[in-house]
Amino acid sequence: MGNTRKGRQNINILLVILIGFCILAIIEIVYGQAQIRVEKERLALEEQNSQTVQELKEEWQRLQDEAGVTSGREEQLPAASVENPEETSVKVMENTQDTQNTQSTQKKPNTEDQKSGEGEEEKAPEKEKDDKEYSMQVVIMGDSIMDGDRTESGAADIISEQLNAKVYNMSIGGTTAALLPNEHYDYNNWTSCGLLGIINAIQGNISPDVFEGYAAKEILETCDFSKTDYFIIEYGVNDFLTGKIPNSRYLENGETLAVKASHTYTGALEDAVNALKNYFPNAQILLVAPHYCQIFSGKTFIGDGYSLDYGYGPLVNFARGTGYIADQYKEEGVIFFNAFENSGIDAGTADKYLADGVHMTPLGARVYAEKIAEIIHKDYAPQE
Numbered sequence: 001m002g003n004t005r006k007g008r009q010n011i012n013i014l015l016v017i018l019i020g021f022c023i024l025a026i027i028e029i030v031y032g033q034a035q036i037r038v039e040k041e042r043l044a045l046e047e048q049n050s051q052t053v054q055e056l057k058e059e060w061q062r063l064q065d066e067a068g069v070t071s072g073r074e075e076q077l078p079a080a081s082v083e084n085p086e087e088t089s090v091k092v093m094e095n096t097q098d099t100q101n102t103q104s105t106q107k108k109p110n111t112e113d114q115k116s117g118e119g120e121e122e123k124a125p126e127k128e129k130d131d132k133e134y135s136m137q138v139v140i141m142g143d144s145i146m147d148g149d150r151t152e153s154g155a156a157d158i159i160s161e162q163l164n165a166k167v168y169n170m171s172i173g174g175t176t177a178a179l180l181p182n183e184h185y186d187y188n189n190w191t192s193c194g195l196l197g198i199i200n201a202i203q204g205n206i207s208p209d210v211f212e213g214y215a216a217k218e219i220l221e222t223c224d225f226s227k228t229d230y231f232i233i234e235y236g237v238n239d240f241l242t243g244k245i246p247n248s249r250y251l252e253n254g255e256t257l258a259v260k261a262s263h264t265y266t267g268a269l270e271d272a273v274n275a276l277k278n279y280f281p282n283a284q285i286l287l288v289a290p291h292y293c294q295i296f297s298g299k300t301f302i303g304d305g306y307s308l309d310y311g312y313g314p315l316v317n318f319a320r321g322t323g324y325i326a327d328q329y330k331e332e333g334v335i336f337f338n339a340f341e342n343s344g345i346d347a348g349t350a351d352k353y354l355a356d357g358v359h360m361t362p363l364g365a366r367v368y369a370e371k372i373a374e375i376i377h378k379d380y381a382p383q384e
Contacts, residue, residue, distance in 0.1 A: 134166040136380065137227050139219075141198050141272075142234030144173030144359065145291070145368075150215075153362040155369040159232075162373030163380075168223050170198055170216040177235035178245045178268040185262055195235055196268055199275045228283045230376055231276055236290030236318045237358060239265040243310035247321045266321040273329050284333045284379060287326045288372065289319035291339040292346050294357035304347065305340060316340055337375050343368050 138159065140146050146156050146169060160167040175194040179185065183192045190197060190206040193214065200206045201220050211217035239245040246264045249257045261267025269287065276285055293315060295302045302308060305315035319340035326336035339345070344367050345353045345360075353364030360368060377384070 130166075132166075135164040136166070136229040137168070138163065138165045138230045138232060138376075139168045139223070139225065139228050140171055140232045140234065141195055142171035142232070142288070143175050143238050144171070145237070146232075146234055147171035147173045148359055149362075149365060153365060155360070155365045155372070158366055158369035159373050159376075162370060163376060165229075168219045170219050171234070172211075172214050172216060174238060175235070176239045176242065176245060176265075176268075177233075177272070178239055178265050179260075179263050180242065181244055181263065185260070194268075195233065195272050196262060199272050203275060203279060226280060228280060229380070230284050230286055231280075232286045232288060232372065233269065233272060234288040235269075236265065236322060237293060237315065240290065240310065240312075240315045240318050243312075246312045247318050265318055266325050269322065269325045270328075273325065273334060277329070277332055277334075284335065284376075285329075286335050286337060286372070286376060287322050288337045289322040289339045290315055291319075291343050291368065292341075292350070294347075294350050294354065296357050335375060335379055337372055339368065339371070343371055 140156055140159075146154075148154070150169065151157065152161075156167050156169040156171070159165065172193050175192075177195040179192055179194070179196060185196075187200065187205045190200065190210055193211060193216070197206065197210060198216060201208055201210065201216075202225055208217050208220040211220065239247075246257055246259060248266045249259060249261060249264050251257065257264070262271055273285055273287075276283065290305075292305045294304045295308055305319075308314055319338065323336050323338055326334050330336075337343075345364060349364075350357070353361055353367060355361045355364075
């Protein structure tokens with residue numbers, strides 16, 4: 001009997017052990033299947049991430065290849081638009097060309113051949129005479145930041161309002177301060193409508209016909225520039241976006257680029273400052289740095305003014321280059337507005353102040369223009 005009980009006890013122990021092994025085996029199988037499933041999911045996610053990274057690399061390479069406001073077409077002025085998702089980020093400055101052409105910059109249709117029933121020519125309405133008394137005269141040279149909105153909500157009109165100034169806005173959307181690589185410093189064959197073109201037209205070195213169809217042509221023919229109190233120079237974003245215009249000839253490593261100063265951003269600014277000071281020694285010059293921007297390709301964020309580099313440094317370097325030129329001439333009446341860092345437009349306010357990452361909303365334009373007006377007012381009337 002004793003042996004029988006011991007035998008049963010041994011069987012029970014063996015059963016317990018077997019059951020335990022079975023449970024452990026089941027647990028191991030379930031755990032193993034879970035491990036396999038997790039590993040499959042990890043591999044799938046890794047493959048998906050790899051594909052995404054590759055797509056981003058290909059997109060970045062495509063942007064690098066296409067970088068430039070001209071999109072490889074050397075004859076077209078630098079420009080930009082983000083309204084078409086197929087367009088790349090380097091076109092962000094041209095979306096105001098159509099606006100500009102419809103807001104007092106296009107010539108009115110010719111009515112000379114239209115005659116009345118009596119055979120008399122219909123005369124175009126005479127331009128309304130401006131009899132308002134202004135405190136100062138301001139001439140603005142810039143790109144679409146100043147040209148895109150020529151209504152009362154645009155930066156130029158706000159500056160006029162804030163300063164009680166007669167403002168001549170010679171800005172042209174899509175233009176640069178520097179000459180593009182295909183443009184030459186040849187008065188007889190001049191093509192650039194940018195800063196150096198305007199400066200040479202004011203000096204009489206080139207024909208105003210270069211600016212046919214733009215407000216700048218009429219201003220060149222009617223404005224007495226000798227009465228100007230302040231010249232505002234606002235460029236930089238297009239110079240940066242072309243990927244073809246260096247910030248400066250002089251590199252941080254001590255080397256010098258084999259390009260003419262007029263084909264660099266700061267070189268063009270310096271040429272403009274020297275010319276204006278020689279011709280109008282009593283006028284003050286305000287250099288406005290490019291403001292903070294965010295660049296998109298369609299709806300995809302590419303980078304901002306601190307991170308994106310098309311070959312000659314990020315946009316913030318161009319802004320600091322503006323300050324460097326202003327500092328060299330501060331004893332000669334040149335003042336500086338660091339719009340990149342002091343305009344109130346930054347990563348935190350971009351959604352509110354920037355319509356497309358570059359061009360300003362009406363609220364952004366007001367904040368920006370009021371800062372400019374404040375700087376000029378303090379310089380004009382420091383005692384107030």
